[in-house]
Amino acid sequence: MPDPGPSPLQSSLPAAAARFGADLLTNAVANAPEVTAAVKPALPSGPPLSFLPAARVAAPTTAPTVDPGTVPVDAPVGAAVAVDLPVGVPADVPVPQAPAAERLLRGPSGLGTASLYPARRAEPAAAATTGPPVSGRPIPGLYHHPVAEPDPARVEEVSRRIKAWALDEVELYPEDWEDQFDGFSVGRYMVACHPDAPTIDHLMIATRLMVAENAVDDCYCEDHGGSPIGLGGRLLLAHTALDPLHTTEDYQPQWARSLHSDAPRRAYRSAMEYFDRQSTPSQADRFRHDMARLHLGYLAEAAWTQTDHVPEVWEYLAMRQFNNFRPCPTITDTVGGYELPADLHAQPAMQRVIALAGNATTIVNDLYSYTKELAAPGKHLNLPVVIAEREGVSDREGYLRAVEVHNDLMRAFEAEAAALAAACPVPSVPRFLRGVAVWVDGNHYWHQSNTYRYSLPDFW
Missing domain, CATH: 1.10.600.10 (Farnesyl Diphosphate Synthase)
Structure with a gap:
């Protein structure tokens, strides 16, 4: 009798990643139309990251009226937005090198992202803060990211x-x-x-x-x-x-x-x-x-x-x-x-x-x-x-x-x-x-x- 392989209940992290990676790679390619046909897989598309822009938005000449229910992340009402997609992979993982795909995979650089980058953790805590100082006194000696x-x-x-x-x-x-x-x-x-x-x-x-x-x-x-x-x-x-x-x-x-x-x-x-x-x-x-x-x-x-x-x-x-x-x-x-x-x-x-x-x-x-x-x-x-x-x-x-x-x-x-x-x-x-x-x-x-x-x- 042939070996049926591992039960789905025994799935490992790499195996789970492989199952879902195909759809997610399709999303990456969909946001990078300049990727060559040789790279683009013939796979069904997964759920798109629809709220994230495919490119940076040019500043408008006049501020439009914006519904507060659709205010984009880290942007004042009516302002232009420049958003880095909050995804990323290690540098040694091969990925399509088209500009949009590269942007998709390099990870974020905005509010709150420092805590998952070891190199950034070595920076002084004060460097993470922009804008007016936060009210209240932090606990002395408490490890945190302002x-x-x-x-x-x-x-x-x-x-x-x-x-x-x-x-x-x-x-x-x-x-x-x-x-x-x-x-x-x-x-x-x-x-x-x-x-x-x-x-x-x-x-x-x-x-x-x-x-x-x-x-x-x-x-x-x-x-x-x-x-x-x-x-x-x-x-x-x-x-x-x-x-x-x-x-x-x-x-x-x-x-x-x-x-x-x-x-x-x-x-x-x-x-x-x-x-x-x-x-x-x-x-x-x-x-x-x-x-x-x-x-x-x-x-x-x-x-x-x-x-x-x-x-x-x-x-x-x-x-x-x-x-x-x-x-x-x-x-x-x-x-x-x-x-x-x-x-x-x-x-x-x-x-x-x-x-x-x-x-x-x-x-x-x-x-x-x-x-x-x-x-x-x-x-x-x-x-x-x-x-x-x-x-x-x-x-x-x-x-x-x-x-x-x-x-x-x-x-x-x-x-x-x-x-x-x-x-x-x-x-x-x-x-x-x-x-x-x-x-x-x-x-x-x-x-x-x-x-x-x-x-x-x-x-x-």
């Missing part, structure tokens, strides 16, 4: 739309919470994290989900009525707004009505409906999986709170790998208007990179929210507190050791991401990895600059 202030036109429009959604569509919060909603500055947050979003509509995908996730955290777990008691039941029912219940005709209407019963479920339901419209089925399933991870992390922290347990440092870090920002950077391709194929996303190397990014960004939250959490009633677990208690050191030493944990995670993320981009030069892979890196940088920017919510301890 970014420029996000486009104010986009920030204003996203902020306007998300507040209208919160008030009019899902009735998310009462009037006396308005200052807290405004202080969250979610529009600035999401524009900084997703500079490659082709339109405001794409930015709104991430913005609604971010607000909905925070509503669940605040109202179910934290300081707006949250409690560890009964949390599992509340989270399970809320999760059905993301991953719908399939039941009998007798009980389906009762479940459907329950999705409107409180603000977190209304927000989850609405945000997921918008996400489903602009994502592929595999992207939506990926997000649901990541949200299940998040909810599992909430439950672990709640269990420790109920038993007044301070975990070991490694146990705390395990919990934070689930209770973290992972659902946010893993939708960077949906927000960017393309898709990292499911088989590539599922590769262990990609999963490790995503986990490291999520872990590093979550420790950033622990560090910047440290004084805010200390001022709250009861004991709030965060990495500095756990290190200080479990390792028997001072609060200051616990905090500084947590900074080093973050720095180690960041360096591991960047090294692993660069290695994966070199090992798998399918254009969507380095593009996705750079999108995650940009999200990491934007997340730090928001924490540093949000002085409404955060202040630093006096440890220096």
Whole structure:
């Protein structure tokens, strides 16, 4: 009997790259009509990167009127745009050398892309910043990449739309919470994290989900009525707004009505409906999986709170790998208007990179929210507190050791991401990895600059 070869479930990263590389190479050639017929493969075309221009745009003599929903990346309204495509491969990989194809494969040079280029990481951090200085003080010694202030036109429009959604569509919060909603500055947050979003509509995908996730955290777990008691039941029912219940005709209407019963479920339901419209089925399933991870992390922290347990440092870090920002950077391709194929996303190397990014960004939250959490009633677990208690050191030493944990995670993320981009030069892979890196940088920017919510301890 002939050997049937490996099962599809045993596919390796190179094999997955080979499967998807043909369609993506066709896209490259489609954007480079001067490539010779000998190079152009006779293959069906894959989904084009339609929002990315094939050539640089000449400056218009007069600024046209632009719909804010179609403002291009990193450009003020009405301005001409010069965009480098966010894809790339190692220098030793042979590629068609036509000008358009060369541009397609050389990678980006704009906001947030420095973190995947080892040579750039050796540059002083200040060199990465352009425009006015970012408000707020960065944590001394924290390894990060400064970014420029996000486009104010986009920030204003996203902020306007998300507040209208919160008030009019899902009735998310009462009037006396308005200052807290405004202080969250979610529009600035999401524009900084997703500079490659082709339109405001794409930015709104991430913005609604971010607000909905925070509503669940605040109202179910934290300081707006949250409690560890009964949390599992509340989270399970809320999760059905993301991953719908399939039941009998007798009980389906009762479940459907329950999705409107409180603000977190209304927000989850609405945000997921918008996400489903602009994502592929595999992207939506990926997000649901990541949200299940998040909810599992909430439950672990709640269990420790109920038993007044301070975990070991490694146990705390395990919990934070689930209770973290992972659902946010893993939708960077949906927000960017393309898709990292499911088989590539599922590769262990990609999963490790995503986990490291999520872990590093979550420790950033622990560090910047440290004084805010200390001022709250009861004991709030965060990495500095756990290190200080479990390792028997001072609060200051616990905090500084947590900074080093973050720095180690960041360096591991960047090294692993660069290695994966070199090992798998399918254009969507380095593009996705750079999108995650940009999200990491934007997340730090928001924490540093949000002085409404955060202040630093006096440890220096």
